[in-house]
Amino acid sequence: MLLLEDIHTHYGAVHALKGVSLNVKKGEIVTLIGANGAGKSTLMMTICGDPQASQGRVIFQGEDITQKPTNKIMRNGLSVVPEGRHVFTGMTVEENLAMGAYFQSKEVKEQQEERVLNLFPRLKERFHQRAGTMSGGEQQMLAIGRGLMDEPELLLLDEPSLGLAPLIISQIFEIIQQLRETGTTIFLVEQNALKALAIADRGYVLEHGELVLQDTGQNLLANEDVKKAYLGG
């Protein structure tokens, strides 16, 4: 479904990704783990074309999207929940969700809204509240919900557990699994390697802009190097 071939990404003189190749197949949960500054978010944003790769190819559902502008890429079956949530703080929950389904018909919009509200009952209670006044966890739910409004084939999640209480983190990981069961493919960037690998079919490890390991989630959990570097011993 998603294929990255030898991707290089630069921020000016900073060489953030140095030849990354990976793939995500339909129906999978694939996770990407790595230390701070390894380039995880950069990788995710490069898929969205913001920034664009300076070399290599990004192929999504058979189409080369490397050079496409971000807004075109994001219109066809791809949604992202970026690092730091980026909910529209001045808008209500309802309006934020509507923004996620900007190009959908009214029926699809209503149907998706119902699905998201069932997934996150908390959002239903906060439906008319301004997003900026909600708690971090609620905002994270809203960001994920907004990402789902467009019925994506592939959902990109960048550190959905960042800064949340353990209970909420567990809920979010449960929901990620539920989403996969309803047919959404998931590419998950996480600091919380233990939880991410536990639910992932496959995982990649990124260090200094290069992939150093790839394996099934279970094998990576058992891997000594991974244990030492990312699972706290």
Added chain:
Amino acid sequence: MVPTMNESISYFIQQVINGLTVGSTYALIAIGYTMVYGIIGMINFAHGEIYMLGTYITFIVIAGLTLLGIESLPFILIAALIISMMVAGAYGFTIERVAYRPVRSSKRLIALISAIGMSIFLQNYMRLAQGSRDLAQQSIISGSWSLGTDEISVNLAYMQLIIFVITLICMVLLTLFISRSRVGRACRACSQDAGMTNLLGINTNHMIAATFVIGAMLAAVAGVLLGLYYGVVNPMIGFIAGLKAFTAAVLGGIGSIPGAVLGGLILGTAETMTGAYFSAQYKDVVAFSLLCLILLFRPSGLLGKPEVEKI
């Protein structure tokens, strides 16, 4: 002769009405500054010229329709409004395309120079096309109502009422558009977080263009209204009015639409009062002193949000 108490009160109320009239049109222009600033964090210095354009178009429309023998006032008014808004919308669109989009990602100073260049271009283009002298137009809507009692009475010109009503309609439509419509919501999203709006598949360039077009249309409405009210136009009126409306937008808190309206009304009233009680020559001094005071004590303006930081 010393005026009686009642005369003083009448005079005062009359000045408030006159001030609010001018203030409403400042508000219409100020909205364009504030919306553009809200979405791209830049001041559209060519915005005043759009207002000037609106006034010229009004004069041309009146002249044209009169030649054709059409004398129905409502028809002329509506035709002037529609045509000015359409032409101004096209100009707003073009200004964004030509003077802003190419330089949006460069340094702010470059964008500023580009905008001022556009403003000078439009002034001189009008000068070439229409001449640099004042054009006067006999007022087509004259007459007024006398309101109040025998003791306290004021005049409300028909034209003033038209200005209030049309301004109010514009505000209501704008509010509905921004808060209810799909595109309006996307414009708001864009001004809150353009990067994320883009990541939702929305072309932020379109939203920015829409903002310029809407701002230009409102400025054109102001152009039509003030053109009919004052009955004179020259290529420089956009500069002064633009400066005033910009002041109003900053006064109310740049980026805030209610702020722009409030700022416009306050500025228009303050100016008119100065003209009425001191001397018309001090009008501009008062306007800009008010701005300095507000910036000293409330740098984010009356209704501006202090935490808003635009890059």
